[in-house]
Amino acid sequence: MTVFALVDCNNFYVSCERLFRPELEGRPVVVLSNNDGCIIARSNEAKALGIAMGAPYFQTSALIEREGVEVFSSNYALYGDLSQRVMAILQEMEPEVEIYSIDEAFLRLPKNAAANLTDQALALRHRIKQNVGIPVSIGIGATRTLAKIAGRIAKKNPAHGGVFDLTACSDRDRLLAGVEVGDVWGIGRRLSEKLNREGVFTALDLARHDDDWLRRRLSVTGLRTAMELRGIPCIGLDQAPAPRKSVICSRSFRKPVASLTDLREAVSCYVSTAAEKLREEGLAAANLHVFLRTSPHRPDLPQHAESLLVGLPQPTASTPLLIKAALRGLDRIYRPGYGYQKAGVMLTELTPGDRIQQSLFHRPPREDRAVMAALDLINRRWGRDTLHYASSGQTRPWQMSRERKSPAYTTSWQELPKVRAAE
DNA sequence: TCTGGGGTCCTAGGACCC
């Protein structure tokens, strides 16, 4: 028999920042989203001050100032690198690992009479803390959904030492009765409102509803969730994730952008990033969607949001071909007289780049793979954007702000932390 | 008055996750 474990890095982005600023231990810290827009990670001390997840920074800045909360712009180079180090330890210690997100992984563990899963998890936790320095919580359950709940319990109650094993628990129903239905993995805000209206308030209420009702109201995904709560695994471990189906690159602008020239620069930039990711994974895209929108938070201003699908004559991962397609699309959806807040591109219909279906009717566009390979090599070696297409612009006044970003301590020679011995 | 059955594909919209 096997069980699932969820390994979850505590307040991950904050923990990453603290690793190189240990004096921030015990102090309130938050990390902001791109463009310094929202709060997306909070230390326990910041949570205790009542700072909400996803709260707009500008609405919270008075409180943050008053309480002396330390603020960081997001630094994905740092978080990505530390994430890889945590995941590497898991993969080294455990045979069955699914990396679920930047700060979470599921494991499958054999459960037999001899195994003390709690001790095993505590050892894993200790090793991660020692070798990388990131604190994690580990929840163990018969299904992934139950492991998630166990992980919450491990995190919320320090008495457990960061590990909670729900399979060793005799009163599972009592625990499930203490979990709000909206805190169940797979039940979001909309569904929990709907369920509350139907008299379903806890994880236990959901688990006990009959299958027909669940299927009708919540579709198969909701039924699966309920079954998982009953201890019947419906979601396995996915160690080799399916190839991706899309690549998106979009950003909010520093301030509203009205000019087509600026939008064309921004879209060229986003296409370059997306195309690079495509090549990194050996893929090519047959479709490109380009979109732009004004700020939905400003209904007092004129609104315009539109997206357009541009089909490519044949799948490609060539930056210039994709830029051309995107700008053609952008020119069609752009309307003057609006202050746009965001634009982006999405690449879909992805196929392996070395097996491209040719078109019977179009001459294949000239596509210089060697140039793309050289471009990627140079940008990997000397930093992204060292070499870029002129259509992406030079000064980029629209580029997002990240005013409080910490150094890329672990991924840039120029930004290595400096250590001085006391005299 | 009475208008079939079975299937596929595509898209938009809604929901979720981190």
Added chain:
DNA sequence: TCTGGGGTCCTAGGACCC
């Protein structure tokens, strides 16, 4: 003044096929 980004899955409805 200032509100993130990237991804997946499911369903309903329309268009089309024979």
